[in-house]
Amino acid sequence: MRVPIGVNSPIVTQVPGAHSPWEVDAGIDDLARIAVAADQLGFDHLTCSEHVAVPVAVADERGGTYWDPLATFGFLAARTERIRLATQVLVLGYHHPLEIAKRYGTLDAISGGRLVLGVGVGSLESEFDLLGASFADRGVRADDSLRALRAVLSSERPEYHGVHHDFSDIVVRPAAMAARVPIWVGGRTGRSLRRAVELGDGWMPFGLGSRRLREMLDITDRRDGFDVVLAAGTVDPMAEPEAAHEAVARMVEAGATIVDITIRASSADHYLEQLEAAAELFETN
Template sequence: MEIGLHALGIDSGAERTVIDAVAGAAERAGFSTLWAGEHVAMVDESASRYPYSQDGQMAVPPTADWLDPLIALSFAAAATTRIELATGVLLLAEHNPVIVAKQAASLDRLCGGRFTLGVGIGWSRDEFDALGVPFEGRAQRTQEYVAAMRTLWRDEPASFHGEFVNFDGIRVNPKPRRGRVPVVLGGNSDAALRRVVEWGDGWYGYSLADLEEVAERVSLLRGLCREAHRDAGDLRLSVSLRHPSPNDVGRLADIGVDELVLVGSPPADPLEAEAWVGDLARQWMWVLH
């Protein structure tokens, strides 16, 4: 069982000095992974319901700074040497997959193979409209984009022909340090868990209500693995809870979760941000020993 930290890239966590402070302190304290999420565009009044809160509203205001997660994590990579880095999540259907394949492989090479690409299909129609990407079919688009990216990471030269992506005999370098970048999927719905089993390397369950919901979702995931004749042990399971407690860690481990991700916003002052990580470590790390 490990404990990760989702605290970079938004509002105060979008400042370079705070990224340096949080990343370095998290590595020294023994956190497993630094996570950073994404929204390219926000609107003041969303036509779509936010799926990760009880009231359907995001806690992050639309006026907040929100860094591109790959850029934010590149700065975190430069400030660290061991801690893992992950997008939680990048909305892949909003991007060109050939470019993301190159960006992800570049970051993975520069950080020494510490990068995991977390992807989601997205929930905000407004955001897709602003980018000129169809909201319908985004799950199928995401699946095909991942397949195309894995082809680019593996083959030299690479060819791929699908509904949304077509290229023939191209070379996109560098290749990832381990030959591929692990791809974990966000989303808590039944459909999201089916995607994890069908083509993911893991699951990032975000803002789950409680341990009962975690247990129910993991049980469903294991059942889907059995139906698909896939070993559930091949999937890395990371979750965040709306109201986590150190007392939850043992139960999460029993359920089969690999990583509890703490979600928070660091103070704007770098010294206070470093102390904030230290306080989190004192509250949480003792349960791992």
């Protein structure tokens, strides 16, 4: 099965019921070992999600552990050579596009052009309130931010004139190394898919079944090279290789051009063994 396979990074995001117990006490050394192995085994990308401050009442459902993507990927970029670094996702409303361009453009430059900027509109209103960000019009603001990001990410002398962001006669250096940094838009609605097609380079949905995904994709015109990044869920390539293979195959059938997997493991060492088995199963090299 020769479709690019990305790895939902363990440790960095710990959602109740979705992470393994060993991840609670794991640290950056464990993550670095996993990242190096994934890089050498030919996996497409690693992920890291963003939440800045999760209210206690919400953490019981969404979790409270979210490593910062920029710091995490800056560390991992120095220890890997090929694997891409995908934010999954940055919440656009929490940041000015120039801040994203400077910080993540620098990451792209120091990693040799390996950034994938996964972005989303956001849904946690209480976190918007904590950060002083506007929630009610977040969709319109996100669209404007995406247009601004496209103008600024790979340009040292960017110019943009939009509804919420307006700038010119500025220098942003270093800019991203890639001539066009891939932008994947997260979400689960038809609007998120349309936003991705219009303003991004890929769609990264969540919480949708394969039949619904296929229906949405079938009625949406997509240009050549547009990526559909679908999650196959948790797989156990050593104990259940057929089930793991079928899970990925279902996502390919639903329209995936890239598939993310979450690997079941009981320890960091077990995770590395599972990663090797997954690489062989999915022919990543």
